Amino acid sequence: MKVWILQTGEPLQIDEFGIRPMRAINLSNVLAQQGHEVVVWSSDFNHFTKTHRYGKFTSIKYSNNLSFKLIYSSGYKSNQGIKRLLDHAQLGFNLYRQIRKEELPDIAFIGYPPIETAWLMNSYLRRRDTPTIIDVKDAWPETLLRAIPPGIKLIGKFLLLPYFLMMKKSLQSASAICAPTEEFLDWCLTQANRGKSELDLVLPLTSPDLKFTSREIEKTSDWLKAQGLKSDGSIKVTFIGTLNSAFDFNPVIYAAKSLPYQFIIAGDGPNFESIKKATSNLDNVYMLGWIDACTVNELSKISTIMFAPLHDLDDFKMSIPNKFYDYMRLGKPVLTSISGITGKLIQTYNIGEEYSSSNISSFAEKLEKICSDPKLIEVMSENSRSLYQNEYNFNLVYGQLVLRLAQLIEKNKV
Numbered sequence: 150m151k152v153w154i155l156q157t158g159e160p161l162q163i164d165e166f167g168i169r170p171m172r173a174i175n176l177s178n179v180l181a182q183q184g185h186e187v188v189v190w191s192s193d194f195n196h197f198t199k200t201h202r203y204g205k206f207t208s209i210k211y212s213n214n215l216s217f218k219l220i221y222s223s224g225y226k227s228n229q230g231i232k233r234l235l236d237h238a239q240l241g242f243n244l245y246r247q248i249r250k251e252e253l254p255d256i257a258f259i260g261y262p263p264i265e266t267a268w269l270m271n272s273y274l275r276r277r278d279t280p281t282i283i284d285v286k287d288a289w290p291e292t293l294l295r296a297i298p299p300g301i302k303l304i305g306k307f308l309l310l311p312y313f314l315m316m317k318k319s320l321q322s323a324s325a326i327c328a329p330t331e332e333f334l335d336w337c338l339t340q341a342n343r344g345k346s347e348l349d350l351v352l353p354l355t356s357p358d359l360k361f362t363s364r365e366i367e368k369t370s371d372w373l374k375a376q377g378l379k380s381d382g383s384i385k386v387t388f389i390g391t392l393n394s395a396f397d398f399n400p401v402i403y404a405a406k407s408l409p410y411q412f413i414i415a416g417d418g419p420n421f422e423s424i425k426k427a428t429s430n431l432d433n434v435y436m437l438g439w440i441d442a443c444t445v446n447e448l449s450k451i452s453t454i455m456f457a458p459l460h461d462l463d464d465f466k467m468s469i470p471n472k473f474y475d476y477m478r479l480g481k482p483v484l485t486s487i488s489g490i491t492g493k494l495i496q497t498y499n500i501g502e503e504y505s506s507s508n509i510s511s512f513a514e515k516l517e518k519i520c521s522d523p524k525l526i527e528v529m530s531e532n533s534r535s536l537y538q539n540e541y542n543f544n545l546v547y548g549q550l551v552l553r554l555a556q557l558i559e560k561n562k563v
Contacts, residue, residue: 150558151186155270156260156284157220157240158196161189162211169442170356171471172260172284179547181214188254190270192240193219197391199226206247218251220244227419228393241265248273255558257281258327261319262289268315271323280324280557285337286354288464290316295462317341324557327352327550332467332490348560350553354471357543358478361443369447376435380451384410384520386484387452389445390472392418395465396458397486397506402427404513405434410520415440415448449479453526454501454519456484461506469494474541480534482526484516500533 156173170178173189180187193202202219209217222240225232244266257274261267261283271281290312297305306313320326320341325348328334338345361369373379386404390396392414405412405428414424415437428434440448449455455476459465466489473491476483483501485491492503502519505511519525 150180150256150554151188151254152180152554153188153190153254153257153270153274154260155190155244155257155266157190157192157263157266159191159260160195160197161191161217162215163202163209163217164195169445169471169475170359171354172286175356175543175547176258176550177215179551181212183551185214187215188218188251189215190218190220190244190248193221194224194236194240199224206243218247220247237263237265241269245269245273253277253279255279256324256554256561258554259283259323261285261316262287264289264312264315264319268319271319275322275324278561280561282325282327282554282557283319283323283337284327284352285320285333286329286468288333288336288467292464324561325349325553329354329468330490336467348553348557350549352550353469353474353541353546355474355537355541355543355546356471356478359442359446361446365443366447369443372444373447373451376437378411378413378435378448378451384454385413385452386410386516386520387413387415387448387455388457389415389440389448389455389475390457392416392420392424394420395460395462396420397460398424398427398458400486400504400506400509400512401456401458402431402434403509404516405431408513408517409433410453410516411435413437413448413452415445445475446479449476449481452481454484454516455479455481456512456516457487458506458512459485459487461486461488466490474537477533477537477541480530480537482519482529482533484512484519486512494536498532498536500529500536 154173154177159171159173162174177187177189195202201224206221207219211217220240220243222236225236259267259270259281267283271283274281290309293309294305317340320337321343325346326337327350328337331351334349334351412434417439425436457472465487469491473483483495486504486506495501495503502515504515
């Protein structure tokens with residue numbers, strides 16, 4: 150197969166070591182290892198570092214079966230705002246100019262959002278009878294409406310109408326839709342106003358187990374010890390992720406003031422400084438900043454429980470965030486404020502606790518319940534790892550996806 154993968158807001162193999170593999174890396178690695186020809190289309194602008202990779206359109210031959218096409222766009226400093234929308238519009242325009250120069254693939258796996266790039270690539274390929282899968286991970290453009298003040302919501306929705314139309318057209322015309330959960334897939338089908346096809350699929354946001362050298366592990370352990378974090382029997386409550394507006398750390402800070410646990414916040418983002426300031430007088434809160442994959446692995450080993458203080462928003466309720474798969478893969482109990490499918494998963498398989506986002510003391514109460522019972526921690530940890538292995542195992546999930554790509558190509562030949 151010759152496969153195009155469009156994922157513009159994710160890390161790539163050409164980026165610095167230590168990144169968390171996501172769809173682009175995971176799928177391209179699996180396909181390339183199986184001997185398929187893969188071209189990853191992405192942005193020259195790195196969404197995570199907010200810097201340009203090369204500052205121009207760049208084509209890279211990474212290996213015999215894997216290449217990258219990096220499209221230039223202006224970039225942005227904030228994940229919310231007009232500059233990001235302008236960046237995506239420019240990215241879509243430049244993408245369209247470039248793909249017209251390329252030989253068509255057998256199939257394309259198209260990441261959504263951004264809306265503009267997904268719509269343009271899908272429209273271009275479908276007009277040329279090339280099968281496509283739209284991979285939906287966020288409820289854009291509905292998500293964009295959250296940033297608009299309530300008083301001008303209707304005006305905002307009117308201004309975003311072109312995005313809603315592009316979203317609907319993309320989902321309607323794609324050969325298949327891919328989503329992280331059944332609930333999210335149902336949302337996509339509703340937006341597209343079409344029934345479910347046998348080729349549509351649910352693809353969890355899971356990642357493979359990563360392997361590190363003994364030297365990397367030793368270096369990481371030494372660094373953690375220098376931060377005051379080691380395997381000493383103390384209870385460690387850990388968050389790993391991007392510190393942005395999706396999270397509410399107020400219940401966590403409230404808990405840290407009253408509980409004798411170590412609260413570890415690893416990650417960077419626009420809210421890093423405000424959280425650091427709010428916890429500056431708390432000796433049991435550790436702000437580590439961005440950490441690489443090996444540090445994530447070693448930090449998780451010495452952690453008692455992982456938490457995800459997400460706002461309980463509608464689009465979160467119908468999905469399972471990628472960090473939950475990481476937590477399960479690492480065999481850790483999960484404490485979160487998300488209800489919906491994630492809350493149901495936690496309750497059904499007894500892998501953690503759901504706390505109330507509307508009650509600031511709820512986080513502390515649920516945390517104390519778990520951490521005061523070593524047997525409960527042991528049971529939840531085992532359940533978490535077993536659930537990952539049985540339902541979200543990387544080889545199982547991506548093996549299903551590669552099979553679906555081949556099925557779509559064969560169907561398109563008929």
